[in-house]
Amino acid sequence: METEAEYSLGIFQDPTVSSETQMENAQSSAILPTLPSELINEILLRLPVKTLLRFRSVSKSWLALISSPQFINTHLSLSANNKDYTHHRLILSLSRPNKKNLNVCSVRSLLKESVVEPCGLDCPLKDKFQILDSVNGLICLMVGVEAFFIWNPSIRKFKKVTAEAVERYGQKVFGFGYDELQDDYKILRMCMTTSYELKVELYSLKSDSWRIVDDFPAGRRQSGLAKLVNGKLHWVNFDSHPWGNEGDIISFGDIISFDLADEKWGKLEKPCYRKRDFCNKLGVLGSDLCMFNDYENTFADVWVMKEYGVKESWAKIYTINFSHDISKYCWSPLFCKSNEGEVLLVYGSRFMIYSPKDDSIKYLELANFKFGFDANFYVESLVFPFANDPRTQQ
Template structure:
């Protein structure tokens, strides 16, 4: 390796940084051991945010498949990327420990919220699969459950603090802060839920987080059809808000992110979908109409993930109108119950650490805390 006059370094420091920013997380975790300078750089919050930004701008497809009905000996978690279908990590024993999840929510900056029920006890944790860190959430003073209420995860951009919000309509809400490692509980009586016709759509297919706010779709049945609006939560101010949806009555399915804007995926007819993009709060523009496969699974960048009638996973890019078979075929892809279905989530590599400060527990210890009541 060539050397130079800058202290026998093979490359200038800024060139080192630019090269490292383009490497995958797996390589960076190994390179932390090369030298003290690299370790400090890779752990630097500014480097982590810049690396995450680079990953976010990548158009390469990455999907995390969680098989809720995986048989013993089969990995419950699989990764689909441009390189094909493969386990997310070569250490299959690690991912066997994630059996029995009742739901995954996310991801935001590569972080997922996990829910597990055992002996009627519900536990939650944050998980970054790229760096294999798990952060169990403290036992709440109120009952959390995805069957009663709704969750959202996001970053408070004013403090760089990751938070989890939970609410039950007309009852209470709670906000967990990673930096404080505590939960703030307050009354939740938002006006849009006073009508018994209002029904919130739990967003479990991906993420509806954008620029410090999380969004849930609310559907209300009216004479003309289904009217939709959006409930938002600002992670900086920790307040809820409401945004009018498109003035269009059909079958709104879910909020999505499209070109750094909140958008709505709407079913307008049998297997015919519309995409409405929010130009500004309450102002919408219909951008695309397309016909595709019947079983909708997820959304990734400008790509919709569907399942064919023959249980094959496919992607459809609404901009290029290109359909791609993703190489995965499994009956559970069409399943709707947690016992026999596969969930599909966007996956983003991230160096974001979620361990508590000054905590020296290793990865296995974290999982043991989360799995303390689970027989593996």
């Protein structure tokens, strides 16, 4: 059967139409309007990655355009700031013995529908791994504490990063982020060695090398993954001790930060929350750092630092009352706010839509998906900062 394109270009010969008429139709169809290059560029910038990957084969000029750094960065900016979350995805991992299966679903679907069915996602790793974080469409995966994979699932490219083996004991903290100043992606690894020495290392994708980071404040920290806000990695302190030349004190619950640009440590004071038993976790709401205080597994306060680095800007914006027991869900929460003001909250394997208007919670159902051990948001992008690296794999 003829295609629409074939018919419109006069390739398909209709036996019911005379040859003269068919020739006239073909000639008129061949005179197609030519769009200005600026308009073509604007249209392409708003298309999904999957379509753009196909369109690279249209012509050499389209291949050059879609592969250019300016196009990739502009496409990323438009996709990341799309208020309908058209290009945002939630990646989920299903734990199995000695391996993980990855699934993905549309954030827009989670905000709009009550039942969502995740789709399978091909993963370059066969071993069991952990999702560190995502930034600019790149997801950092970790196997053990020595192997990391910087992966763009939208274009199916990844790079393996190997760290020096370390005999670790107890505490281990990791982070992945983007240094906008240097246009560099970095991985932070902190491990307590068997000799009780806290070893801090930083990997730079641009130099493709690891190096030791000094001046880390002594003391016990929360084991886990850092949150990236304002170009800095953050995690909660779980001990009180002196820090700095003037005897500055890091209190229980204060937030330790690491600036990926100048590679300096800092601290942010916690909000003045109520004095009850709680478990506080860091999160990101929009582009702001937030703190999630879970009280007695029944309700939680959500605080947002509206002006980064200013303690007085902490504001409690939600108090969420749970109708289900969440005591067994101890992961840091994921937040996403819709245009209508509703908040998508991913907490362990609970998927909830919280409405501040009437203080209600709607629990979402993920078809054929029972347990999300790791979950993270990412935006589909063409970002590929290691294009010329021969060790990059597909």
